[in-house]
Amino acid sequence: MKYNWLGPLLRSLVPPIAAGLLLGLFLGDYGWSLAGGLAAYLAWHLYQLIRLHHWLKTYQPDEPPPDGHGLWGEVFDGLYNIQRRDQRVRGRLQAVIDRVQESTAALQDAVIMLDAEGNLEWWNRAAETLLGLKTPQDSGQPITNLVRHPQFKTYMAQSDFTNALELPSPLNDRLHLQLQITRYGNGEQLMLVRDVTHVRQLEQMRKDFVANVSHELRTPLTVIAGYLEPLLDNADEVNPRWRRPLQQMQQQAERMKHLLDDLLLLARLEASDSLQASQPVAVAPLLQAIVKDAQALSGTNDHRILLDAEPHLVLKGNEAELSSAFSNLVFNAVKYTPAGGEIRIRWWGDRDGAHLSVQDTGIGIESRHLTRLTERFYRVDASRSASTGGTGLGLAIVKHALIHHNGRLEIASEPGKGSLFTCHFPPSQLATRQALGNAS
Template identity: 70%
Template sequence: MNNNWRGALVRRLLLLVGGCLLLGLLTGAYAWILAIGLATYLCWHLGQLLRLHRWLKEQPDEPPPDGYGLWGEVFDSIYHLQRRNEKARGRLQAVIDRVQESTAALKDAVIMLDSQGNLEWWNRAAETLLGLKTPQDSGQSISNLVRDPRFKEYFDKGSYQEPLDLPSPVNGNRRLQFHITQYGNREHLMLVRDVTRIHQLEQMRKDFVANVSHELRTPLTVISGYLETLLDNVEAVNPRWLRPLQQMQQQGGRMQNLLNDLLLLAKLEATDYPSDNHPVAIDLLLLSIKNDAQALSGDRGHRISLEADAHLKLKGSEAELRSAFSNLVFNAVKYTPDEGQIHIRWWADEQGAHLAVQDSGLGIEAKHLPRLTERFYRVDSSRASNTGGTGLGLAIVKHVLLRHRGRLEISSRLGKGSTFTCHFPGSQMVRRPQ
């Protein structure tokens, strides 16, 4: 209230008191006249207050009632505030409408979930890709609508660094990619993208590699067979051809190993889970791998130690796990200098089961670590050629771990060695009776 209205209020009170005193002078009842005047003034204010209360309760969206004096100023201020709020709401609604129009135009699904995973809002693409229906699906749990067990496991895990690829619940021929981001009070924003075309191209690449690898095996076997026959009868061969034949046989062996690794990768990518899923005694498996690694080391004098929990098993395929673990251990033998140390450890804690292969080799620069599991990626091509590697070993390890719900962690320092650690969730563990 401004100063003019303060003065007007004071003048009205003085006028009321002055009138009451004048009337009291004429009647001789000063107290009664003053009390009646002030009570009347108070009743008038109460009446205006009741008008305000009735308007707020019954018609808050309508303009406030008319008034004069102090209450006229109050009603007028409320009216102007109401108009400003209407304009602000209009601007906010315009922004919301534009956001909804823009998200409705997206080909990707945008879905808002609360902290419990219940549906709050989604755009039009979500109805096409996931089959959501308005309004009956509002408030439903997303796990009730996307029923794939892998999605429930992914959502409950709460770690969304990597997206999840799944078939569409509406059309099994359509492939979807799920991205989840947490915001606010543990709420979720889920983006769903149609990656059917990318999936088809990736499948074509896999089929091409698998088919070419399979078709090359026969001619390579024939060539290797003839080379072996020639070398077995080396006395009948011109001495000038001895070294070329040996090199051809060596390179043929490398090609054979490469084809075997490519076919193994194709087999691993064909399905999501191992077909022979059963508890594997990892301690015995690692003992066998350790003996093979010691034989591979030969006279290089590597000190290989094993520390394994004999009561801890892992659900999965023994053949696939042997391939992955032996890759890690044999790599440590290949890239660790003579008389170096290699330590293999298998243990479990509250996070799950873990396998670590630690060596005292040359180490790897940090810039190479994120790409080590890529196919054919080499830190040093000359070093890989000397060891006879195919560049696919760690890619195989990565795919085997993914099929067993695990992940690979790599830590290394130049000149200090490297540690490759496989982490498996508790659901994959099986405790052998004591």
């Protein structure tokens, strides 16, 4: 909208011009009288401008602008209205901020605001309880100076906040905290900290329960299997009506033994977050042995199992855990691939590390199941898994074995088109042939 400045200009100039002409009428000199009137008018404007400058220089939020008349009165009134409107907006914003701070202060989870450099800007009371932050002396301090755990420093340095981080509280080692960082604005970071001690305790109780029950069940199963074996070895002396029940009892006892073995292995894998001992492992010979076992498992189904493995690619890790993980993938491919199907196993390396892929032409898996396949006891089809003798723990064992080796499992599958399971290991997990020779 175009502003019409001509009207205000004329209204402001008419009074000094009229006063100068009137004074010239009495003095008989219109020129000097007009010049004097305009000079006085300019001096008045300069005085009002100085008043405005002084008010702006010494501005206080509640101090109104100076009083004025005419054009300057309108300017001062406009400034006053803007000031009042700004105060109302700031009041509403402050009320919102106060409500947000009150609500976050009531949270049991810690909420911490960091700037783009990771320095503390604001936090709630829970952050003082869980992390020991102090108000106001810690304001502006780098968060890594106050939370000194090595894992947290690495977490902040890598700037990858996709996954949450768990670590003990700086105030109490018995408290377990879960930290999650989200970026917002111009690189600022919002950190949420939860006390997950109770969850960790429940998880540990579950692990202890599974491990203890598995150990306790091994003895009675061993006794049962021990009595069944000589009975079936002397089947001719057993009443024919008891042969089939005894055979079924032996099959179920063997299935339970496999389940307990998998539970105990999974419990051992979950007991530690990393490898206790690491040795160079020649993966190619290990895969060759697994392929022989897979061919025996295939039996009359006549699967075509192909292996392509780089012989000089050596991995640092635990051979027993790697063997368990790789064999689970290969044996699953055999179990869920129809007779005459093809299974391709490939072991190779590139600049991203080492990789193992197991691809089959089996029945495939629907996409809705893929994210849950590595959960213990999760089965896509419980009836089919029971018929193939699966325990539902194989991929959970694979997942935890890969975690021990800093690896990850990638799954791609489509119903009717088979599945592809790929294990990825970082370059830091690779070893040299010379290290393998020294280890042997």
